[in-house]
Amino acid sequence: MIFQVKWRVDEVSMRDSTHVRPCSQGDFDAVVVLGDRFKKYLGLYPHKAIREAITNGFVFGAFLGDKLTGYALFALPYSDIRLVHLCVDPAFYAQGIARALIDAIQATYSDRQGIRLKCRRDFPAHKVWPKLGFQAESLPSGRGADRAEMTAWRKPFGPADLFASMLEDETRVQAVLDTNVVLDVLLERNDKTAKFLHSPSIYDEVALCITRSVKNELSELSPMAARRRVLSRLAQFDELPSEGGTCRALKNELLKSVPVKELRNDSSLEADAGVLAETIVSGAAVLITNDDTAGRVLRKIANSYGVEILHPSQLVVMIDELKGQRKDASGRLQNTGVTVTSSSAGIDREMDHLISTYRGESKAKFRDHLRGSMAANMRIIHAAESNLVDGLVATASVGNELQVSLLRVRRAPIAPTLLKQLLFQLRLEALENGAARILITDPAPGGGENIVPILRQEGARLKNGRWRIEVVDAQLRLNEFLSGRVGSWDLRDWLQNEPQSPMQFATLERELWPLKIKEAPLSNYVIPIRQTFASELLGYDSPLLTRDRDLGISRRHIYYKSAPYKPAAPGRILWYVSGKRGGSIVAASQLISSHNGVPQDLHARFRKYGVWSQQDIADCADKKGRAVAIRFGDTEIFRSEVSLTWADRVAQEYGNILGTVPTARVITDAAFQVIYDKGMNS
Known part of the structure; x- marks a missing residue:
């Protein structure tokens, strides 16, 4: 598996590119030489262990031609990925090499829950991890004689058991707290704030939440004693997942609506816009802040995305109005006027924003693939809120499969919901065509959205490098279903554990829709x-x-x-x-x-x-x-x-x-x- 990442340096033409691939034993010397240059930060690591990691496929390298420009060494304990080394040649700094290596690991091991690591706070890399999508988890002490303070970082790949959360009763409003509100509560700086948020009248109605940027900002708090105290008490808040790239793009969009004069007078508005972007993307209903300027400047912008900005004292008063406004999948498409049309010739140059940049797809490669899919049944999706193409799907029936050569959406808050709806429409198309399954042949599905957690939520399984969805148009007896092979359907990947509870059976009927399991406890x-x-x-x-x-x-x-x-x-x-x-x-x-x-x-x-x-x-x-x-x-x-x-x-x-x-x-x-x-x- 090779991941292409476009980059520029003065002495290389625009046609050159850096590619990421698993290292071979022939790359061993280059990895050791590069790593040895940074022993001060990487520490001692036995060469024998590096050879073993290469043999196991646990060293990815970024190459310009044959030259190693950076590498990542990792391990696979339990359900996470542990990052041991991430090392980039200084001659190639600021070229996206570190991000390409992290993205390649994530794409290859997308079935894992995330990547974790520990890094000393006084190392230069400490400031890099948030930019790569990592969030601070805790503040352990180092093992050295100086017991240096470290930060444990983690990059989650997506919330666990998304389907289970979809079926849960949505009984609470999600309220995101900004950094100052969290500090008021945890450091007891403002008793009134804590009383407002912990009022018995809203205790069962509101889930108090934090976002990644808030947590990362808290990890930089001084002095150290306050920093440790705060991070040790964050478990009382829910952490909302949000895709970093989408949040960054939305933050920039939000800032365009903020008057330049306001940004000049209050530089903290940029960070506030970042938290608002995370609030919108995560689907929370309200952002709680005691910053009057942020409330005044950003409230109208937030309201246009269906989010309220409130002072802590207003939450109790507004709770009845907020009930039900938490933005789940169905609510995200309200007032969008989504339309679906057939594609026309010459559209390839209008679609570059659907490139899967997070997987290193180049513009030329995307256009070639798009042109090669013109013979398929291609449809374009537009939302009224955007002049750009919001989605693109191309399908063809091959044997008993509905093959999907293109499945793309642009990076936008609506993207996850749009992908879910497109996947359901593909199920309907498969049923109409008598197909037993959907096979996604698009080499970089998703476009601007990380599609992996959504595919898993919608019942897809990865096999031989391609995602497939079994469309089981049958009523099966329980013992027949549990056999794993029925007619043209192969259900074994969905039956790693035999279902027992009603929720597990409901999950299976949804993932394999329109399957109906006879004798299921529903x-x-x-x-x-x-x-x-x-x-x-x-x-x-x-x-x-x-x-x-x-x-x-x-x-x-x-x-x-x-x-x-x-x-x-x-x-x-x-x-x-x-x-x-x-x-x-x-x-x-x-x-x-x-x-x-x-x-x-x-x-x-x-x-x-x-x-x-x-x-x-x-x-x-x-x-x-x-x-x-x-x-x-x-x-x-x-x-x-x-x-x-x-x-x-x-x-x-x-x-x-x-x-x-x-x-x-x-x-x-x-x-x-x-x-x-x-x-x-x-």
Whole structure:
């Protein structure tokens, strides 16, 4: 595997490039010579151990032709990557060599959780790690006689178990604290700040969070005693993940909206804009600061991205309004007006912003690949908020595979959500073409977005250097599913551990959608839905692309019913629409979560999903004024409607009664499978 990184020096033409590859034994002497020049910082490392690391593929080198310009030596303990050496020839400083080496390690071992290292605070490299995307974790002491203070750094590759977090109840508003607010709390500089943030009335409603730049700024705090005290107490806050490149680009975009006079008068606004960018990208709903200037200058900008900037004292007052405004995947696409069009000839020079620069892809290589994909079914995605192309997809059916030669999005806050939606649309395309799987042949998928954690979240697995998604259009018995090989599908990579809990089965049905596992321990329901909402939320009885675009592109929606009965999640839903002749069951969805509350609270929390007004929710509430919000996703419209009369007979055979379905009715897994089969295969 070779990673190309464009660079410039005076004596080299623009056609030359630095490439990164695993070192061979033929590179041993060059690695040793370069490393020995920096023994003061790298310490002594046995040459025998270097040879062994090269043999194991744990030394990556950056080369200009045959010349070694830098190297990285690492190990693979447990689930992380431990960086032992990162060394760059001074003649090649500021050419992106260090970043290229780190990116190559991450791309090769993307299944690991991150890269970690320790570095003395008085070494020149101490200031480099944040620029490479690392965040300070702790402040250990060195092993030498001087017990020098060190910083333990870590570069996470993405949040663990993203799908699990997607299915969790979203019960708390994420509030990012800026550096001064954190210091007020941890160093007890301002008792009022701590009291506001720890008020019992919001204790279960708010998750207090910090970002990478805040944590890194705190690691530079003086004196040392305060620095150690602060970092040792940071565990009480949640750390929000955010892609560094996206945050840097967004920060620059935000700063363009700040008047030059304001930046000149208050230089700290640049750091404040950086924290705001991280807040937006991470999906948090609010940034807490006691800096009046930051609030005044940045509030309007933040609001345009759906983020509030509040003083600590305002959080208690605003909590009801903030409920439900945490920006999850479906909310990110609100008001974007996403459009999809076919590509045209001569577009290659309009797409350079979709280059996968983080993987070292060159402009020439990208254009060659783009031109080579012109024969495929290529589509361009635009968002109303941008004049640039926001995404690009090219597909072709080859045998029983849907091969994706291009899957790119531009670097933007909307990029992760857009990628998720594109991956779901690829599943639908695979189903239409009768493909058993999706194979991503794009050599550098993602474009401006690190696609690896998103692919894993969406159920993809890496095999032979390519990402694949099995599209299992079948109902499988449990023992058949657990065998791992069924028909054209190879499920073994998804069955490393046998599923036990309902959540594990729900995860598998989502990752291998539209798979349905018979005898899975999931709750099953028939739920009535009004005709109007069936059209808007399910796409039933109306063309999908003529619906509200925010609803059409989202994978998750919300529906309401009267309390008190609340369906248990995770589970499955069969949707019943009433009619003149008794009505029919028209679709199936995955039940993600359910929530009991008063209409005002439910509307505030879930209004990002659209369709329902507060009055609509009040109209379906019970006599006590309470309703149940049902969050669902991954809906399949039945090919043939199933009459209620027929479905009721099936339910009764397995011990349940549907009747006229006045409210949610529980049915057995066996009844669900029979009704689903009739709807999809009749």
